Amino acid sequence: MNADLGVYGTYIAIAAMAAATYPMRVGGYWLMAHVPLTPRVRRILEALPGAVIVATVLPILAREGAPAAIGIAAALISTLIRRNDFVALIAGVAAAAVARYAGLG
Amino acid sequence: MNPQSSEKPYWSRDGLLLGARLALPVAPGFIAFGLAVGATAASKGFSFAAMFLMNLFVYAGASQMVAMEIWPAKMTLAGVVSLALIAATVNARMLLMGASLRTWLGPLPWWQTYPIQHLVTDPGWLIAMRYRAEGGNDFAMFFANCVALCLIWMSATTAGYLLGSLVTNPRAIGLDLVMPIFFAVMLIPLWRAGGGKRRAIGWLVAGGVAFAVQYLVGGWWFIMAGAVAGALAEGFADEC
Numbered sequence: 001m002n003a004d005l006g007v008y009g010t011y012i013a014i015a016a017m018a019a020a021t022y023p024m025r026v027g028g029y030w031l032m033a034h035v036p037l038t039p040r041v042r043r044i045l046e047a048l049p050g051a052v053i054v055a056t057v058l059p060i061l062a063r064e065g066a067p068a069a070i071g072i073a074a075a076l077i078s079t080l081i082r083r084n085d086f087v088a089l090i091a092g093v094a095a096a097a098v099a100r101y102a103g104l105g
Numbered sequence: 106m107n108p109q110s111s112e113k114p115y116w117s118r119d120g121l122l123l124g125a126r127l128a129l130p131v132a133p134g135f136i137a138f139g140l141a142v143g144a145t146a147a148s149k150g151f152s153f154a155a156m157f158l159m160n161l162f163v164y165a166g167a168s169q170m171v172a173m174e175i176w177p178a179k180m181t182l183a184g185v186v187s188l189a190l191i192a193a194t195v196n197a198r199m200l201l202m203g204a205s206l207r208t209w210l211g212p213l214p215w216w217q218t219y220p221i222q223h224l225v226t227d228p229g230w231l232i233a234m235r236y237r238a239e240g241g242n243d244f245a246m247f248f249a250n251c252v253a254l255c256l257i258w259m260s261a262t263t264a265g266y267l268l269g270s271l272v273t274n275p276r277a278i279g280l281d282l283v284m285p286i287f288f289a290v291m292l293i294p295l296w297r298a299g300g301g302k303r304r305a306i307g308w309l310v311a312g313g314v315a316f317a318v319q320y321l322v323g324g325w326w327f328i329m330a331g332a333v334a335g336a337l338a339e340g341f342a343d344e345c
Contacts (some may be wrong), residue, residue, distance in 0.1 A: 004180070019265075024203075029206055029207050040334060044339070051332045057289055059319040067279070085134045099216055
């Protein structure tokens with residue numbers, strides 16, 4: 001399991017990710033022809049995107065400290081004022097950069 | 106589900122144009138996300154070929170963002186397995202999208218629907234569902250819409266990668282934080298769509314478990330553990 005896969009390692013990993021993703025795209029479609037999804041399974045799958053984001057972002061936030069917190073806060077405030085993903089992204093990255101430049105974190 | 110669900114979808118040339126046109130309203134958000142994914146790939150040191158192939162064959166930005174964050178410097182079989190598990194976990198939400206597409210596309214033969222479903226995305230699925238709810242039944246719209254969104258994605262990620270490559274020190278201008286910043290912003294529509302006590306419980310569990318696993322286990326398993334725990338908690342929380 002721990003042998004270095006060398007120069008093709010990146011491509012092997014990309015192929016594995018692709019092989020894991022396509023069944024998710026067609027799996028529900030295929031399954032519906034055989035058994036309907038229960039409301040419980042539906043709710044769990046609906047809950048997944050938010051749970052993925054919280055579980056990914058919170059520990060990174062804790063690790064990266066003030067610049068990450070300031071960047072995320074700026075992007076959230078920008079989105080609450082007016083929903084524009086470009087503006088939010090630029091505001092967030094810029095705020096984080098300024099925070100680092102100011103010596104925070 | 107739908108009163109017209111047994112009616113077989115048809116193909117028309119006008120549908121191709123409509124599909125491309127319906128992609129335009131979501132293009133700005135899709136481009137912003139694509140730029141972020143491309144720039145992240147550049148800041149993490151991916152080659153252009155690897156970035157391009159990942160976008161074409163995985164074609165699921167959120168899972169790519171997480172994967173690039175945990176990408177090991179030396180790829181081992183264990184690394185390949187954990188990246189595949191991350192992709193499966195982050196993309197499991199697509200099972201629902203496919204299940205609801207069945208109610209529309211079910212009457213079509215498999216060779217028409219299975220290949221194009223590789224290009225199903227969150228915005229593309231929303232467009233298809235809205236179109237169908239309004240009475241549309243042109244499969245060419247769906248096909249062209251998926252292809253148009255993919256072309257937009259490949260252009261945006263390429264542009265993001267090229268822009269990101271110009272930056273010699275991504276950390277200095279905050280580019281290494283693109284992923285957490287973009288992800289955090291996505292929480293707002295997710296809260297607006299389904300916010301409430303159950304969702305709050307799910308997010309608290311996701312965050313708590315992720316923290317605990319990061320502290321106790323280390324590595325990157327906290328993402329998987331937190332995501333699965335949070336989704337189960339929200340799914341099993343009693344109706345509030």
